[in-house]
Amino acid sequence: MADQNNTKMIESMAFAFSGFEAELEEELRRKSANSSLTFERLDERLFLLRTSSRDLSEAFVWTQCLALDGKRVSVMSISEAARILKTHPLPRGSYSIAHHRRCELIRSQAKDAPLRRIDFLPSSESTPWQFWTLLKPDELWTSTNCWPRAVMGLREFVEDKNEPPSRAYLKLWEMFSLGIVPPRSGQRVLDLGAAPGGWTWVLSQMGCDVTAFDKGRLELAASPRIHFREQDVFQLSPADWPVDWLFCDMITEPKKLQALLHRWLAVWPHLRCVCSVKFKGATDFAMIEQFLKDFPGSRVQHLYHNKHELTWVHNVSLRANGLLDKLPLQN
Ligand SMILES: C[S@@+](CC[C@H](N)C(=O)[O-])C[C@H]1O[C@@H](n2cnc3c(N)ncnc32)[C@H](O)[C@@H]1O
Numbered sequence: 001m002a003d004q005n006n007t008k009m010i011e012s013m014a015f016a017f018s019g020f021e022a023e024l025e026e027e028l029r030r031k032s033a034n035s036s037l038t039f040e041r042l043d044e045r046l047f048l049l050r051t052s053s054r055d056l057s058e059a060f061v062w063t064q065c066l067a068l069d070g071k072r073v074s075v076m077s078i079s080e081a082a083r084i085l086k087t088h089p090l091p092r093g094s095y096s097i098a099h100h101r102r103c104e105l106i107r108s109q110a111k112d113a114p115l116r117r118i119d120f121l122p123s124s125e126s127t128p129w130q131f132w133t134l135l136k137p138d139e140l141w142t143s144t145n146c147w148p149r150a151v152m153g154l155r156e157f158v159e160d161k162n163e164p165p166s167r168a169y170l171k172l173w174e175m176f177s178l179g180i181v182p183p184r185s186g187q188r189v190l191d192l193g194a195a196p197g198g199w200t201w202v203l204s205q206m207g208c209d210v211t212a213f214d215k216g217r218l219e220l221a222a223s224p225r226i227h228f229r230e231q232d233v234f235q236l237s238p239a240d241w242p243v244d245w246l247f248c249d250m251i252t253e254p255k256k257l258q259a260l261l262h263r264w265l266a267v268w269p270h271l272r273c274v275c276s277v278k279f280k281g282a283t284d285f286a287m288i289e290q291f292l293k294d295f296p297g298s299r300v301q302h303l304y305h306n307k308h309e310l311t312w313v314h315n316v317s318l319r320a321n322g323l324l325d326k327l328p329l330q331n
Contacts, residue, residue, distance in 0.1 A: 007036070007052040013067040013131065013143065014039075014047045014060055015095065015153065017302060021045055023283050024062035030285065031060075043097040046133065061288070061310065062302050065093075065153030067131035070143030078102060081140050082109035088144050090130040091116075093152035099134045106134070113151045117158045120173050121182065127151075148178060155304040165219035168249055169198035170305040175274060178301070181317040183208050183272070188243040192233040192260075193250025194218060200226055203247065211241070234260065238267040248275040254287045258294065265295070265314075272316050273298075278309040 016024040021044055028039045028047060035055040040048045049056070059066065075081040085092060085106070091113030096103035113129065129151045132142040148155070155174050176182040183189055185207025194200045194212035196219040203210045204225040211227045212218055213236070218228050233250065246264060248257065254277050264271055277291065277300065288300060291312060298314035 007054060009036075009050060010053050010056065010069045011072075011141075012049045012051070012056065012069060013133070013141070014049055014063045015065045015067075016045045016047070016062060017064045017304070018045065020062050020302060023302070024060065026283075026285060027060055027062050031055075042133075042135075046095055046097055059147060059301070061300055063153070064304065065131070065150075066147045067143035068145040068147065070131070070141050070145075072135065073140045073142065075138055075140050078105045079109060081106045081134075084140065085110040085130065085132055085142065088130050090128055090144060091151050092130045092132065093146075094132045095152070097133060097135075099137050102137055103134050106132075115154055115156060116151070117156050118150060118177060119158050121176060153304065164198045164201045165196040166198040167305075169202050171249070171276070171303055171311060172199050172202045172247075172274070174303045174305050175301075175311055175313070178303070179319050180274070180313055181319055182206060183245050187245060189245040189247060190241060190243050192236075192246065192248040193252075194228075196220075199247055199249055208245075211243070238264045242268070243271070245272045245274070248273075250276075251278055254279070254284060254291070258287075258291060261295070261314075270315055273312070273314040274316070275312045276306070276309045277312050280308075283308070 014024060014028070024047065025041060028037065031037050032039060035051065037049060037051040037055055042048050073084055075084065092110060094103065094107055094112055127149050128144065129146050130142060130144045131146050132140060135141050157170060157173055183203065183206060187208050189203050189208045189210050191200045191203060191210055191212040193214055195214035195216040197212065200210050200212040200218060201220055204223055209225055211229065213229050213231050213233045215230065215232060217230070220226060257275060257277060261273065261275065288310065291300060292298060295314050298312060300310045300312045302310050
C-alpha cells in the first residue's frame, strides 16, 4: 500500500498495557498530530495504526507490544485460518477483539505459545513471534514482525523469590533485558532512594560497586560491594561522587527529579542514568516531552513491571534489536 507520494504505508497493531490504555491513546493522538500516523481503537487495549514506514521507526512508550507491518488475509474457515497461521513456525500470540468463540477455535488448532518465563541475563529476548487477531469472521490480521521479542510482550521472569527485598528489582531486570547494555562488573554506581534495596541487590549481583542512599534503611545483608548512606539525596554534592552510573527509583515529583538530574549531568555530562519517573494523579505528558527535550538522546519507556511510572535512560548504549532501539522496519 502506498500514499499519493508513493511512500509505503503500513498497518500495525499496538497493544496497550492493562490500565494504561488511555495513555497509549493520548500518545498516539499526539504522534498523529505531526506525522502520517492515523489510528483506530479496535477495543479497550488494541489499536490499529496506519502510517508510513518512515514515521514508525521508534517504539511507543505505552505499548506492551507492537505487531508491525501486518497483513489482512481472507479466510473461509477456522481450519483455513489455523493452516495459514501454522505456515510460520513461530511461537504465536493472539488477542480477540470480537468473534471470541471463533478466535478460540482457531487458537485451539493453531495453538498460542504457552507463557515462557525469561531468565535474567543473558537475555532470551530474541525470540521472534507471530501476532494474530480476527478483524471480521472471515478476515485474519497477522504479523511476524513483533516487538518486543517476548510473546504478547509478557516479560515474566524466572523470579528470585528469596533474596531481593522488594519486587522493584524486576524493573531493573526488565530494563537490562530489553536493550540497554548493563554496567560492567567493578563499575561504580549510585542508587538514589535505594531502600529496601531491590535495585541495589541487582547491581551488586552484577558485580558493581554500589553506593546506596536513602532516608530509610536497606533490608539487605552486608556485602563488600554495597555501601549504604542514610542521607537525603537532594543534599548530595555531585562533584563528590565521580561514578559511572546513576540509578534512581525515588518517589518524587518529576519536576524535582528533573532538577536533580540537571545538577548531576552539569557536573558529569557522560553519567549513565536509569531513573523511574513517577506520576501522582494524571500522567503528565508535557513533563515527559520536557524530559526528552531537556536531555537530548534520552529515552523513556513504560515497562511491563512499571506501575504509574516510566523508566527514563540517558547516555546508555543500546543493544541491537532491543525494545529501545529502532524498530526493524524495511523502508
Ligand atoms: C520506591 S522506593 C525504592 C525502591 C528500591 N528501588 C528497591 O528496589 O527496593 C523509594 C525510596 O526512595 C526513598 N526516598 C524518597 N525521597 C528521598 C530522599 N529525598 N532522599 C533519600 N531517599 C529518598 C524512600 O525512602 C524510599 O525508600
